[in-house]
Amino acid sequence: MEILEALTCDEIKIVNEIMDLCKRRGIKSYIVGGAVRDAILGNKVKDIDICLEEDPKVILDELQKLKCCQYHSEFQTAFLVFENGVNIDLIRCRKEYYFIDGALPRISPSRIYEDLYRRDFTVNALAYDIEKKCIIDVCGGIQDLKNRVLRKIHPNSYNEDPTRIFRAIKYAVRYKFSLKDKDEIKKCVENGVFSLISNDRIVKEIYLLCCEENWKENIYLCNDLKIFDVDERLLKIELEEENQDKRYSCTSRVDMRILKLFYSMRDRKYRSILAENSILNKELRSAIECSNEDSHEAADLIMGTMDNYRLYTILRKMNDYELVLLSWNSKLNYKIYNYIYNLRDYRPSLSGKYIASKGVKDGKSIGRILRSIMKIELNSGIDYGQKYLTENLGENM
Template sequence: MNIMNNFDKDDIYIVNLIKEECIRQNVKVYIVGGAVRDAILHRKVNDIDICIECDPINIIKKIKEIKKYIYYKEFKTSNIIFNNNVTIDLIHCRKEGYEYSGALPKVTPSNLYDDLYRRDFTINAMAYDIIDDKLIDLYDGMKDIKAKRIRKVHRNSYNEDPTRIFRAIRYSARYEFDIYDKNEISTCIREGIIKNISDDRVIREILLLCMESKWKESVVCCNQFNIMQIEVDLLEKDNILCDYLKINTRILNLFFASKQNEFREMLINNSILEKELRNSLKRYRNMTNEIQTILSQCVDNFDIYKLLKKFSLYELILISFFDVYKYKIMNYLSNLKEITLDVDGKYLMDLGIEQGKNIGNVMNYLLELKLNTGIRNEKEYLNKNSGEILNAVKH
């Protein structure tokens, strides 16, 4: 089997460059992991990882068509961008060990067999020998692809790295494969194994899950495993402000649909999600009841404007999940948000209005009038009714 038939010509060109240099240096070279899996499945290959049994810097220094690269000496890994903009991860085959459940692995340079053993699932533990044009499949990954199943490579895999549970769910949804290790995963979750990893690592997996086209299916699966407690009927809830192709919108939807305060707090308190998104989740959490009470009492455009101008779009999306408020929010965004006055403080002072609190009061009065009655020329209105306006703002 020649998996290279499923690579595009630019990728093949770069793989051959690396192959030729490895032949010159008598180094074995393999495409590993997801690229092999996706090529076998006839899916687009996006990320190409190449393993070699030497320090990658030895190969990098000899290839002239490299635009730039990052090299990590401690781990003997590198990320390379070539002149044709193909990106490759070139790494020394390695062995991983875990001191305890959930620990980050200790890495040591090794051979291909140790490298394949350290991987999460059999479908990701296949390698393609570029020089000899042959598939290396030590753990029956091809058999599992044909059977459409996600299966761990070795004993204690989920205990070593609980993030593999999230990846099993993600791959299951993406490829429509069954999870072979369901019972073991359920046991691990009941025993609280996910608490062995930091909240940041959990949120990173949730973010990756939300980047998938079948993100909703993944969330439903998490629910079934009792990883999250989500109101499934609220997922992708109809909301005119929601573009569910956007990752942050999916996070907002998850936050709204969550029945678990602990999970909501994780979405707020982490270093993974964008700061603006986290701040909006926090503000919404702190003000949910107040927002709903005040918004229910808003009876005119000016009241709606005064309240909603304080909030970010993310907060408005969260509020608009409540159907009763969505029309007020749409009115604000479509008709009110961009309305401004054609007069300013200087114009009012030129009319003889005393500087200070009166200026602000008159401006507010005019804005309220414009929002609620739709006056088109506030200058003309002001010139004709300045006495009446000043009297009104005083009382």
């Protein structure tokens, strides 16, 4: 199969330029992994990885119309952005060693065959020899693509790198593949395989699952494999982000999905993992952490008031993610919407500076006056500031 036919004209130009540079230096070059897989499946190729049997830095200075280059000497990789918008990852062929299950691997330079054997699944262990225009398939990946099967390569694969379990879920759902290793994955999960890796590595993979179009199916499969204990009924409630009307200005689509996952989780372990990491943004983690600690207290405070001023003073301290979580409680959502639409943008009709200009110099008194004005205005919907001052300070203020 001619893999290059799946690429755009601009991508082909860059790939051929890299091939020509490598050929002049006697370096073998290969398109590898997902690009080959997607081309064979007839899907749009999103990411182009090119493996070289040499350090990519030897050709970087000769590349034409290169807009940006991020080179990492430790792994001998380079991320390239060209002026025509094409992105390419150049990677040194390498082999990997896992001295301890769950640890990051040690790497060393290799040839293409060793590089393919280090990969996660047979359907990703495919390479296209750019010069010879042929596919290299060392693990039966093409046959597995035909059979719509996702299968690991290494005997100890999921213990070596537990994040492969999340990637197996992502690929199985995305391509509608049967998961060959399903029983083995369940056993690894039961044996606590995720305790071998950090919260950050776990959350990074969960985030990527939630980036997928069929993200809910990813979560359902996680549930089936006993990774999560999720209330699927709660997960199926329509997300605000699916019909976003900009009520919550600071939330992203994927963050809303993470929040929905958290909301539907029964097990405290993963609720804590979603709060204790450096992957999710700070406000999202704060909302999750607060909900873990005192969500019942906040809900009870809101439930127990019909006073707009009281509602305003409670909710204005909360970020958008906290408001979203509260709005999914059917007993509270009308109050949250009242705050979002009617109260959040409220500003008192008079400022503290104006009150001070009328002769009130004591800071505590100014604060007390402002609170009184706010309480009347929020509960009545009437601008009351001037009248309040007239009644309390006199008409000749």
